[in-house]
Amino acid sequence: MTSLHPAEAARLLVEIPERGGSVIVATVVGDNQFTGNRIALIVIEKEEPELRGSLSLKSGTGSVIQLMKNILEDPRASDGLHELTIADHLSEVYIEIRRPVQELVVVGAGHIAQPLAHLGALLGFQVIVIDDRPEFATRERFPSAEKVIRADFSDPFRETPLHTRSHVLLVTRGHKYDYACLIRALRMDPPPAYIGMIGSRRRVRATYVQLLEEGITHALLDRIHAPVGLDVGAETPEEIAVAVAAELIMVRRGGTGAPLKGVERIVERFFKEDK
Amino acid sequence: MTHDDDRSLTQALEAAREAGRRCALATIVATKGSTPRKVGARMIVDPDTGLVGTVGGGCGEAEVIEAAYKVIETGKAQRVNVDLTDDLVSWSPAVCGGVMDIFVEPVSPEFS
Numbered sequence: 001m002t003s004l005h006p007a008e009a010a011r012l013l014v015e016i017p018e019r020g021g022s023v024i025v026a027t028v029v030g031d032n033q034f035t036g037n038r039i040a041l042i043v044i045e046k047e048e049p050e051l052r053g054s055l056s057l058k059s060g061t062g063s064v065i066q067l068m069k070n071i072l073e074d075p076r077a078s079d080g081l082h083e084l085t086i087a088d089h090l091s092e093v094y095i096e097i098r099r100p101v102q103e104l105v106v107v108g109a110g111h112i113a114q115p116l117a118h119l120g121a122l123l124g125f126q127v128i129v130i131d132d133r134p135e136f137a138t139r140e141r142f143p144s145a146e147k148v149i150r151a152d153f154s155d156p157f158r159e160t161p162l163h164t165r166s167h168v169l170l171v172t173r174g175h176k177y178d179y180a181c182l183i184r185a186l187r188m189d190p191p192p193a194y195i196g197m198i199g200s201r202r203r204v205r206a207t208y209v210q211l212l213e214e215g216i217t218h219a220l221l222d223r224i225h226a227p228v229g230l231d232v233g234a235e236t237p238e239e240i241a242v243a244v245a246a247e248l249i250m251v252r253r254g255g256t257g258a259p260l261k262g263v264e265r266i267v268e269r270f271f272k273e274d275k
Numbered sequence: 276m277t278h279d280d281d282r283s284l285t286q287a288l289e290a291a292r293e294a295g296r297r298c299a300l301a302t303i304v305a306t307k308g309s310t311p312r313k314v315g316a317r318m319i320v321d322p323d324t325g326l327v328g329t330v331g332g333g334c335g336e337a338e339v340i341e342a343a344y345k346v347i348e349t350g351k352a353q354r355v356n357v358d359l360t361d362d363l364v365s366w367s368p369a370v371c372g373g374v375m376d377i378f379v380e381p382v383s384p385e386f387s
Binding site: 005006007010011013014017027029035036078079080081092094096098101121122123124126 | 288292
């Protein structure tokens with residue numbers, strides 16, 4: 001085996017996460033004879049880990065593989081440089097890591113779903129749109145979605161089972177549809193990563209009353225992000241979509257949702273007026 | 276790099292390879308201070324079709340493109356250090372106050 005070609009490595013970084021797997025590519029970038037050599041480690045659940053390419057050297061590959069395994073186990077790991085001894089030489093290895101692609105399931109294909117699907121795709125989600133109306137669930141209305149599915153709201157996830165990488169957004173045209181989808185999403189084991197539901201305070205309350213009557217626990221209710229989105233005063237469908245997208249980023253990155261100005265307080269801390 | 280960035284980069288690399296063209300791939304492998312793009316940002320320099328992606332634009336990118344042409348010619352990878360700290364008050368778009376460490380490598384069309 002020889003070094004992995006950059007185009008092949010790039011393809012793995014795209015395809016493995018789409019199949020629900022993780023992939024790490026290590027490239028020697030230090031100034032030595034192995035510079036430019038590439039190796040990839042592919043880890044897909046329930047499958048044997050697989051190596052692609054080699055560093056074209058007899059010894060030292062083991063230390064790179066060990067590094068890749070360590071990085072894979074660190075949930076906060078990101079792309080970057082690492083120093084490493086390869087075949088008795090101190091080398092620099094550049095690591096790229098891609099985790100399984102996260103999925104955004106937009107239930108309801110109305111006017112808020114359209115900008116939401118766009119923003120979701122921009123943020124790196126694989127977007128799936130579901131509606132029961134064939135004239136709304138069309139590819140033309142959702143060009144950036146991975147899949148557009150026509151399904152009854154009584155069993156919306158039959159074709160696309162939810163999993164732990166699913167982010168479900170309920171934006172149907174009526175609260176009875178939201179309720180039907182919500183109760184299915186809540187009963188999933190293991191639960192989806194995120195459940196958000198649009199709606200006024202009244203609509204959300206009415207849904208929760210029904211859920212409690214159905215025997216859904218308070219703890220489960222608390223998992224629902226409803227009304228969905230950050231408070232930015234959004235009114236138009238596009239603005240609402242941005243507010244919802246901002247919440248998805250907040251959940252993904254662990255932010256607070258507060259304005260950075262207030263967090264940093266630069267004027268107050270560094271430019272105090274002398275009194 | 277978003278998933279979409281990864282995808283367009285892959286397509287460009289494969290297109291160059293299928294057409295039998297030699298190109299260069301630039302990757303920001305480390306940064307210090309404030310830089311327009313972060314670690315992982317990539318750009319392909321293809322003498323026939325131009326640029327795909329960006330490592331931040333401005334003077335810094337011009338340096339990288341110059342290095343890329345050399346890399347394509349020699350077939351030898353190179354590290355480029357782009358210093359954006361020189362003049363913080365000039366308000367030039369290339370001035371961000373940071374340093375970027377960029378790996379520029381040749382991409383041969385040969386199948387290994």
